[in-house]
Amino acid sequence: MFKLFEREVIAVDELSLNQTGIDVRELSVEFDGKRVLNEINIRIPKHKITALIGQSGCGKTTLLSSFNRMNELNRRHKTTGEVWIDERNIYNKRENLAALRSRVGMVFQRPNPFPMSIYENVCFGLKIKGETSRRVLDDAVENALDQAALWEEVRDRLFDSALTLSGGQQQRLMIARALALSPEILLLDEPTSALDPLTTLHIEELISQLKKTCTIVIVTHNMQQAARVSDYAAFLHQGDLIEFADSDVLFTLPAKQQTEDYITGRYG
Template identity: 80%
Template sequence: MFKLFERETLAVDEISQAQTGIDVRHLNVWLNRKVVLNDISIRIPKNRITALIGQSGCGKTTLLNSFNRMNDLNRYHKCDGEVWINERNIYDRKERVATLRTQIGMVFQRPNPFPMSIYENVCFGLKIKGEKNRRVLDDAVERSLKQAALWSDVRDRLFDSALLLSGGQQQRLMIARALALSPEILLLDEPTSALDPLTTLHIEELINELKKQCTIVIVTHNMQQAARVSDYAAFMHHGELIEFSDSDSLFTMPEKQQTEDYITGRYG
C-alpha cells in the first residue's frame, strides 16, 4: 500500500559493506544528561532512501544529527559507539568535523535561506571552502539548481533576494545549496512538513531522483510519505531501534507488534 516510486531493495541482512552508506555501531547519545539514543546499530544502504519514523521525541532527529555531528553543538552532548562512513569512524578524535559537514548535506524542517541572493545562497559553501573561480561557481549554481528542479523558476533572477521565493522554492533552494558541495549523503529533517500537497509531491519526486547520486536519510512523521518515498524504513521508540527493513515489508508485514501498532495509528 501507499507505493508510488519503483524500488530495488535487498533484505537488510544481505546488505554488504560495499553497499553501505552509513554503518552505525552501538551508538548511545545523551543530550542535557538524558539518554536519547540507546545502543543503536543500523546499516543504512548506499544510494537508497531510508526513512526514520516514530513518534515525537523518539530520537529520530538526534540519530539524523549524529550522521554529521550536529549534536556536538549542544554543550551537554555526550556519545559513545561508532558511525562509519567511507571506512572511517566519524567520531574518531582525528576527524575534521568541518570537512565532514561538506560531505554530508543537511536540509532542515523549515527553509533557512541566507539574506542574500539566490546565487550567493547556492555557492555559499563553495566560497567558504575557498573556491573563487567564477566559472566553477557559475557551473555549480546552474547544476545544483537544475538538480533541485528550481533552475527554470529562477534562471532570470539569480541575483534577486532568496527571501522573495515561495516556501516550496526556498526548500528546493536549500536542497540546491546542499547539492552544490556534491555531498555523498543528504540528510532531510521533515523537509515537507510546512508545504502544501502539490509542492510536497514535487519535493518527493526530486528526492527519488537524487538517490542516484547520494545516500538519503529522511525523518518524517507522515506515514504515507515514508511509504511512498523510502526504500528502507527504521521505526524508533523511546530512543531504541525497534525494527528496520525494506519499506514494503515494514509497512505491509511488520515483524514487531510495536511497529504495527504505530503504523496503524494505535499510538503515536
C-alpha cells in the same frame, strides 16, 4: 516501465559493507545525562532512501544529526559508539568537521535561506571552501539548481533575494545549497512538513531523483510519505531502534507488534 514481477530488494541483514552508506555501531547519545539514543546498530544502504519514523521525541532527529555530528552543537551532549562513513569512523578526534558536513549535507524542516541572493545562497558553501573561480561557481550553481528542479524557475532572477521565493522554492533552494557541495549523503529533517501537498510531491520526486547520486536519510512524521518515497524504513521508539526493514515489508507486514501499532495508528 515499472517491473512488477522483477523487483529485487536486498534485505537489510544481507547488506554488504560495499552497499552500506552509513554504518552505525552501538551508538548512544545523551543530552544533560538523559539518554536519547540507546545503542543503535543500523546499516543505512548506499544510494537508497531510508526513512526514520517514530513518535516525537523518539530520537529520529538526534540519530540523523549524529551522521554529521550536528549534535555536538549542543555542549551538554555525550556520544558513545561509532558511525562509519566511507570506511572511517566519523567520531574520531581528528575528524575535520567542516569537511564532514560538506560531505554529509543537511536540510531542515523550515527553509532557512541566508538574507542574500539566490546565487549567493547556493555557492555559499563553495566560497567558504575557498573556491573563487567565477566559472566554477556559475557551473556549480546551475548544476545544483538544476538538480533541485529550481533552475527553470529562477534562472532569470538569480541575483534577487532568496527571501522573495515561495516556501517550496526556498526548500528546494536549501536542497540546492546542500547539493552544490556534491555531498555523498543527504540528511533531510522533515523537509516537507511546512509545504502544501503539490510542492511536497515535487520535493518527493526530487528526492527520488537524487538517490542516484546520494545516500538519502529522511525523517518524516508523514507515514504515507515514508511509505511512498523510501526504499527502507526504520522505526524508533524511546531511543531504541525497534525495526528496520525494506519499506514494503515494514508498511504491510511489520515483524514487531510495536511497529504495527504505530503505523496503523494505535499508539495512545
